[in-house]
Amino acid sequence: MLKQILFAFALVITLAVFAWTMRNIFKYFSFTKKLPLKQIPERIRMTLKVAIGQSKIFRFPLMGLLHALVFWGFLVILFGSIEMVIDGLAGSERALSVLGPVYDFLMATGDIFAAIILVAIVIFLFRRLFMHINRFYGTEMKPVSKADANLALTFILLLMVSLLGMNTFYLLECAFSGNKPEGVFPVSRLLYGLFEGMSPASIHFWHEFNWWFHILLIFAFANVLPYSKHFHVFMSVPNVFVSRVSPLGYVENMDSITREVKLMLDPQAVFDGDAAPPSRFGVADVEDIHWVNYMNALSCTECGRCTSVCPANITGKLLSPRKIMMDTRARMKEKGPGMIKKGVDFSDGKSLNGSYITEEELWACTMCNACAQECPVNIHQPSLILDMRRYLVLEKSAAPAGLNTVFANIENNGAPWQFSPHDRMKWAEELYMNETH
Ligand code: SF4
Ligand code: SF4
Numbered sequence: 152m153l154k155q156i157l158f159a160f161a162l163v164i165t166l167a168v169f170a171w172t173m174r175n176i177f178k179y180f181s182f183t184k185k186l187p188l189k190q191i192p193e194r195i196r197m198t199l200k201v202a203i204g205q206s207k208i209f210r211f212p213l214m215g216l217l218h219a220l221v222f223w224g225f226l227v228i229l230f231g232s233i234e235m236v237i238d239g240l241a242g243s244e245r246a247l248s249v250l251g252p253v254y255d256f257l258m259a260t261g262d263i264f265a266a267i268i269l270v271a272i273v274i275f276l277f278r279r280l281f282m283h284i285n286r287f288y289g290t291e292m293k294p295v296s297k298a299d300a301n302l303a304l305t306f307i308l309l310l311m312v313s314l315l316g317m318n319t320f321y322l323l324e325c326a327f328s329g330n331k332p333e334g335v336f337p338v339s340r341l342l343y344g345l346f347e348g349m350s351p352a353s354i355h356f357w358h359e360f361n362w363w364f365h366i367l368l369i370f371a372f373a374n375v376l377p378y379s380k381h382f383h384v385f386m387s388v389p390n391v392f393v394s395r396v397s398p399l400g401y402v403e404n405m406d407s408i409t410r411e412v413k414l415m416l417d418p419q420a421v422f423d424g425d426a427a428p429p430s431r432f433g434v435a436d437v438e439d440i441h442w443v444n445y446m447n448a449l450s451c452t453e454c455g456r457c458t459s460v461c462p463a464n465i466t467g468k469l470l471s472p473r474k475i476m477m478d479t480r481a482r483m484k485e486k487g488p489g490m491i492k493k494g495v496d497f498s499d500g501k502s503l504n505g506s507y508i509t510e511e512e513l514w515a516c517t518m519c520n521a522c523a524q525e526c527p528v529n530i531h532q533p534s535l536i537l538d539m540r541r542y543l544v545l546e547k548s549a550a551p552a553g554l555n556t557v558f559a560n561i562e563n564n565g566a567p568w569q570f571s572p573h574d575r576m577k578w579a580e581e582l583y584m585n586e587t588h
Contacts, residue, residue: 158239158366165370172377176449179487182495184441190396197529202391207527210456217271221307224264225384228314230257235366248333258334262318266338269311276304286455289464291474296380296453303381306372313365319343320358327351380453387528390450393443394529399520403534405541407432433542436502437483438495440535447530448479457522457532468515472522472532478507479535504539513539514551 188194200206205219234247248254278284279301287297318339323346325332346354376382383390397403407429413420431439457472458464464471482503489497504513516536523531543549550558557567565572 152242155240155242161367161370162236162239165373168374169377172374175487175491176377178491179437179483180442180445182438182487182490183445184439186441186443188393193396194392197394197396198388198392201527201529202388205527207525207529210525217274220264221268221271224261224268227257227264228261228268231261231314232366232369235362235369239366245333254333255335258318259337262315262336262338265311265314265318269308269315272304272308272311276301276308279304286459289455289458289471289473290469291471291477292453292455296477299379299381300453303372303375303379306368306375310365310368310372313361313368315339315342316361317358317365319346320354320361323347323349323354324351324358327354380451383450383452383528386446386450387452390446391529393446395523395531395534399523399531399533400518402537405432431542432545433540434535434538435504435542435546437479437486438490439542440479440503440538444479444535445483447532447535448476448483450528451476451480451530452528453477454527456525456527457530460521460525462517462519462521463515468512469509470512470515472536474512475508475532475535476530479503482507504542508539510543510549513543516540 205215205222208218209215230247234245237246238244250257279287279297315338318336319342322332322336322339322343346357349357376384434440434444437445451473453473455473458474461470461472482501485501486497486499489499501507513536516533518533518537520533523529523533526532540550544554544558556569560567560569564570566575
């Protein structure tokens with residue numbers, strides 16, 4: 152009974168802290184702009200392929216496979232974690248063993264995945280600590296980003312060690328008590344021999360220790376994740392679902408501008424929907440982004456795949472698409488609490504577009520979409536870059552000099568070139584002259 156009370160207490164604290172964190176994060180969503188979600192069947196297909204099937208991660212075959220195995224392993228191991236919560240509250244042992252062969256299969260798969268994840272995490276940590284992988288470096292990758300990644304990997308490592316420990320000592324306890332173990336544990340069965348000489352009391356202690364250590368680690372991890380880049384563990388699947396379904400290079404028109412142009416062409420034009428003038432053109436700060444941009448920022452794994460293929464970054468420009476996402480997340484974290492207290496008009500004198508991301512970065516983008524193509528969680532960085540440029544052009548008249556010439560030509564000549572529309576057919580005059588001679 153004492154174990155149940157302690158467990159319920161730990162669970163309530165975990166859920167309370169998690170709910171408080173999530174409440175703040177979801178409140179930040181309310182400051183962003185609305186964007187309707189359409190094409191649901193297409194989104195389901197994309198989620199199954201990119202998120203569950205991990206299709207984009209395989210561009211780096213070995214590391215991709217290891218990462219995919221970690222993801223799939225977590226899905227299976229989640230079943231065992233749910234069972235631990237039931238056992239902790241009900242005082243039962245292996246409560247879901249009533250599922251019979253399904254249980255045996257899931258336990259065996261989870262046990263094997265625990266060993267695979269353990270090996271994968273050791274490899275990931277080794278690469279991060281002892282190898283110089285270019286995409287893990289960059290101006291945006293501060294020591295805290297690296298510490299964050301290593302801490303999360305260490306958490307996962309300990310989770311797998313304690314899971315295998317729990318299963319191994321469970322088998323030993325069953326052997327001593329003469330009970331038939333519930334479930335099948337192929338890897339733990341191999342580890343079993345290492346601890347056979349231990350006394351029943353020690354075996355019981357280590358079983359209990361691993362059980363508590365594992366579940367408390369899960370509780371702690373769940374509350375650390377929202378403050379870490381590993382929040383993608385929660386966010387990446389929903390992010391893929393809400394991600395872009397239109398072709399990557401497709402540029403959405405701005406409704407407000409389209410409306411103005413149509414009204415200039417036809418003052419009688421009538422439009423459906425809200426005709427109120429927009430409060431802002433483009434993106435100056437986090438309250439101007441739409442909610443999918445913010446979801447993107449929360450889902451960024453900081454893997455650097457986008458930056459590693461960005462032609463601007465490769466050729467030494469300041470732009471890094473990963474930084475665009477990290478800056479958006481950091482800016483919301485900085486400004487969000489102020490907006491909660493003082494409302495969406497709160498200003499701290501800074502802005503995402505300017506204080507975090509410079510004009511030089513924004514204008515370095517070629518809009519090639521290589522970053523979005525590579526991103527394993529379907530983040531679309533160019534759309535946010537484009538909206539920040541739109542703000543610079545439409546509200547600050549701060550386009551680069553070359554573009555200002557183009558804009559002036561379009562305004563005066565109806566084309567990007569410096570020729571009068573009256574001279575447009577001059578090139579053909581000579582042809583006509585030749586024909587008549
Ligand atoms: S779209 Fe822009 S940010 Fe993305 S890869 Fe191309 S140049 Fe880099
Ligand atoms: S935006 Fe995508 S590709 Fe780039 S670092 Fe984040 S998760 Fe990786």
